[in-house]
Amino acid sequence: MLPSPPVEPGTPPDVGPAPSRPRRPQVSTPTRTRALFVVWLVIAGACAWALSTGKVTISSGVDDLLPVGQRAPIDDTLIMLTVASADANDEAAGIDALLGLSSRVNERLGDEHVPLVPPAGEAAAWFDRFALWLVPRAALGELRTRLSDEAIADAVENLRARMSSPLFGTTNEDPRRDPLRLGDLTQAFAGRYGRAGAFEGAEPTASGDLVSRDGTALLLRVRSDRDAAGVLADVRDVIGSAPIEAAWVGPTHHRVAAREVTLTRGSKAAWLVLAAVTGGLAIVLRRAGAALLTAAAVGSALLAFLVVTGSADLWAIPMLALAFGAGCDAAVARAKAYDPGWTGALIGATTMVPLILLPYPGWQVWAWKWIIAAGFTTVVVAITIRAAAETKPASNAGAHLRRRPMVAVVAIAGAIVAAWWADGALRYRGADRVPLGPGGDSAAEAKLVADFFDPSDVVHLETTDVDAVAALERAGDDARALSAWVPDHATRIDSPGNLVIRVGELETRRAELAELALAERLHRLREALQSRGLRSDAFGEFLRSFDPRSGAPTAAEMLRGALGPWIRGYVTTGDGSASVRTDVYLRRDVSAPLPQTLGAEGVALEPRGPAAAARRDRSHFRDRLAIAVLGQAWIGAFILWIAARSLPIAAAGAAAALITQGATLAAIAWLQMPIGPMVLPALLAVGGAAATAAARACRTGHAVTGRGLLGAALCQVAAPAALLATDVPMWRDFGTVAMLGAAIGLGVGLFIAPTLHRFVGARRPEAA
Amino acid sequence: MITRRVLLGSAVLATLAWPRAGDAEDEIADKRLANRLELWANYSKRTRNLLARVTTTRDSALLDAPLVTTGDLMHRGPDLLVLRDDGLAGSTTIVDGHTLEILPNQVREAGARLVPTIDGDRSPAAGWLAQRLLHLFAAGDGAELIAGCRTDVPRGGFRLDLLPPRASATRKLIRSVTVHLDPVAGAVTQILIAEAQGDRVRLQLSDHRQNVPDADLAASLADATALRAAWAAARKN
Structure with missing residues (x-):
């Protein structure tokens, strides 16, 4: 049962303006109170039943902070097949088994299987046929040098x-296809050229999948409207009893892992938060029963909120922890009559409103959800406090608040300097990489990043034109423009357009190649080979690429040819138009903003994807943070001004919020923690907590002891602190920011706000 | 006349003998391998360094006729092996720990870019073969020699087959390495490398000189060291 607060003589009872208003909430008749209490119990029981029977959908939410158009495609799944046997001589688990399995999986999936890279044989044939056409223009000078008499003789x-040398046959050289090593000319441009050779630890298979160079893992892409679990089940069915494991990797893995983390670790986190806050309440209220009742009341309100909203995701856990702390804070403040009115509830409910202005869809939704959650807790707390108000008052002994101007001035100056320092020291972490900890790790995921590529770094550009041929040619132009990003900003530009030449450019390129006198060079090469005892006929594949009659690498030729199925993985056709996708493999360095690049027709090229969104967000994050913080300070101040009709209290509340957030940012920088959209609500919550604490301190001034205020705010510290005991880094970061901020906010509210209140012109409470 | 009792008895005996026959074969194979490694170790366990003459023959579809070269093999324990062809038309193969190089004996400034470096990580087969060659001449009990290999000891002759593991990517390039040993001393006399694409490389060793003075070895290795430096300089230019 909740204790009633002590009555301090001469203290204004409410944040509202009327000093004559009663100190405690009105206590209704016992019958009515008990009836409400019983109703609450029934509703809480129903909500608990609904939650336990799966009425609440658990979803991933891992992409929710990215704009919809920037998220990784849901229908695009990467599946990794990994050798599970440690026996190197186990033929059923070797590279041959993997490749054989890849063929069977492709048969089973049919059109759902999409090549990741050009199939090795077809791509090699295309390169063999058009090697000289595809040498980048910048390398034509070097090509001319390599076709000189001296260079041919040297080669x-x-x-x-x-x-x-006994090692000659093991070096992956292919003299039959390229005795003059002209491939080096394109290898130097491998990233720009989009060749699969740009992958360090993997090579293409005959079906366009990637196999790790150590032969222990194979990566394949599936594009399907079916549920990803169904696709994986099909793959596992093909594997049968072979010692090979199949697992999702990349975005699908992250989505599934985030849901699992929410489901399995979320309940643990919830119990931790409940235990921490109940423990804190027991210390504050000095009555275990009252603590349990308060925790149960707020918990049931949030339970009802979950059932009403019907869903929970990764972000729900820390947000509900914050809501729980704030709800218990409000309950204690209400019980102790420091804040029995609606002001604190309104500030709390509007804490997340600025998130509506920011381009993080997940937080936009949570801004509204937070209002609902705050509403639920306010109503339930009001009911339970009425029920508990008849109980025995608790002692509220302790040191009285004192105004300490010097401490306040030093603290304010320190907070300003710290915030200024933090502005340059903070590290950014985008919402493209949500750290899930052990629950999100997997051996296949580690292998993917080590040997293949990190899908989080891949962004996409769509090039549209009237048909596939035209779109492919335009995509080639765009890809060549984007090639300026290699190597500083990207490692690879993957577009089928890279492998074609515009019909309009054919004559120019033909003339450039004609200048090389290829027929004469070919004759010279044959002579050189024969003079050194080498069979010139054995180099036929290379020599045929010199033949001008072998055609040209046009888009139409490519779509007709053996690479057609691979290209179709990049082409989307619509009504009277077709789009070709270009994949850009960005470098990991998120601090580098993406350069502005114009396509062939002067249109700015803006690839889309999580990594691109994070880079853009990084360059705007400071503005967005300022909008959120200032917006919240303004809303809090406005509510305080309306409630208290006192500009000094409003100003003190806003200043306390800003000082707290500045100091919290400094603490984050000092702890070398990253900041980004993932922890924005935590920062706003501490601002709200500081504004509320300041308002309470200013209203109660010297007359009320600090123990109650401290105790109330302790809930806001304990709830996020409990998240630190989880093993989910994202929750831990969130909890750290909220915990630090709530502690700082409490100090600011207690020790600085009253002085601020006086600085901005308020009369001394004694005088009031 | 074969009675029912005889038939039953034969069946029981055959059933009991069958698994034992398999075990016996394994035992024989293990014993043969142990014998081969013991013979090999008789020579190699004393090896601190080794100089030998080597004749290399490559059979390849790229060539009109087998390519035959002669040269020197130099091994300095534990991790340096140099195969240097005679004359400027040949090449020098250097296995220095995990660093692998094939350098033409004639340094051509213009052609420096045409001589690729070997990346062991991207060429696991090259790494596997280089380690087999290195450990073939290094002192040891044979454990390192056969590590990461399947082995076979053919009947007749004093041979040892080293094969890449069945599940490894090395099999795409190398089928087998057959080592011939001297039946008395245990020295390696011939190495036959069968490549998966059909090329065969035969290294025939003679004039083995074990544990030569360091100065002599250094003099022998000087040319290889100089060649390495020259190619490094040419690549820089």
Whole structure:
């Protein structure tokens, strides 16, 4: 049962203006109170039953902070097949088994299987056929040098000399296809050229999948409207009893893992928060029963909120922890009559409103949800406090608040300096990489990043035109423009457009190649090979690429040819138009903003994807943070001004919120924690807590002891502190920010706000 | 006349003998391997360094006729192996720990870019073969030699087959490495490398000189060291 607060003589009872208003909430008749209490119990029981029977949908939410158009496609799934046997001689678990399995999986999935890279054989044939056409224009000078008499002689001499080495056949050289090593010219542009060779630890298979160079893992892409679990089940069915494991990797894995983390670790986190806050309440209220009742009241309100909203995700856990702390804070404040009116509830409910202005869809939704949650807790707390108000008052002994101007001035100056320092020291972390901790880790995911690529770094650009041929040619132009990003901003530009030449450019390129006198160079090469005892016919694949009659690498030719199925993975057709996708593999460095690049027609190229969104968000995050913080300070001040009809209290509340948030940012920087959209609500919550604490301190001034205020705010510290005991880094970061901020906010409210209140012109409470 | 009792008895005996026959084969194979490694170790366990003459023959579809070169093999324990062809038309193969190089003996400034470096991480087969060659001449009990291999000891002759693991990517390039040992001393006399694409490389060793003075070895290795430096300089230019 909740204790009633002591009555301090001469203290204004409410944040409202009327000093004659009664100190405690009105106590209704016992019958009515008990009836409400019973209703509450029934509703709480029903909500608990609904939650336990799965009426609340648990979803991932891992993409929710990214704009919808920037999220990784849901229908695009990466599946990794990994050798599960440690026996290197187990043929059923070797590279041959993996490749064989890849073929069977492709058969089973049919059109749902989409090649990740050009199939090795077809791509090699295309390169063999058009090697000279595809040498980048910047490398034509080097090509001319390599076709000189001296260079041809040197290349053939080197080749013959190296053939005597026992290691020659193991070096992945392919002299049959490229005795002059002209491939180096495109390899130097490998990233720009989009060749699969740009992957460090993997190589393409015949079906366009990627296999790790150590032969222990194979990566394949599936694009399907079906549920990802169904696709994986099909793959596992094909594997059968072979010692090979199949697992999602990339965005699908993150989504599934985030849901699992919410489901399994979320309940643990909830119990931790409940235990921490109840313990704090027991210390504050000095009565276990009252603590349990308060925690149960607020908990049931949030339970009802969950059932009404019908869903929970990764972000719900820390947000509900905050809501729980705030609700218990309000309950204690109400019980102790420091804040029995609606002011604190309104400030609390509007804490997240500024998030509506920011481009984080998940937080926009939570801004509204937070209002609902605050409304629920306010109503339930009001009911339970009425029921508990008849109980025995608790002692509220302790030191009385004193105004300490010097402490306040030093603290304010320190907070301003710290915030200024933090502005340059804070590290940004985007919402493209939500750290899930052990629950999100998997061996396959680690292998994916180590040997293949990190899908979080891949962004996409769509190029649209009237048909696939035109779109492919335009995509080639865009890809060549984007190639300026390699190597500083990107490692690879993957577009089928890279492998074609515009019909309009064919004559120019033909003329450039004609200048090389290829027929004569071909004759010279044959002579050099034969003079050194090498069979020129064995190099036929290379020599045929010199033949001008072998056609040209046009878009139409490519769509017709063996690479067609691979290209179709990049092409989307609509009514009278077709789009070709270009994949850009960005470098990991998120601090580098993406350069502005114009496409062939002067349109700015803006690839879309989580990594691109994070980079753009990084460059705007400071503004967004300022909007959120200032917006919240303004809303809090406005509510205080309306409630108290006192500009000094409103100003003190806003200043306390801003000082708290500045000091919290400094603490984050000092702890070398990253900041980003993921912890924005925590920062706003501490601002709200500081404004409320300041308002209470200013209204109660010298007359009320600090123990009650301290005790009330302790809930706001304990709830996020409990998140630190979880193993989910995202929740821990969130909890750290909220915990630090709530503690700082409490100090600011207690020790600085009363002085601020006086500075901005309020009369001394004694005089009031 | 074969009675029912005889038939039953034969069946029981055959059933009991069957698994034992398999075990016996394994035991024989293990014993043969142990014998081969013991013979090999007889020579190699004393090896601190080794100089030998080597004749290399490559059979390849790229060539009109087998390519035959002669040269020197130099091994300095525990992790340096150099195969240097005679004359400027040949090449020098250097296995220095995990660093692998094939350098033409004639340094051509213009062609420096045409001589690729070998990245062991991207060429696991090269790394596997280099380690087999290195450990073939290094002192040891054979454990490192056969690590990461399947082995076979053919009947007849004093041979040892080293094969890449069935599940490894190395099998795409190398089928087997067959080592011939001297039946008395245990020295390696021939190495036959069968590549998966059909090329065969035969290294025939002779004039083994074990544990030569360091000065002599250094003099022998000087050319390889100089060649390495020259190619490094050429690549920089």
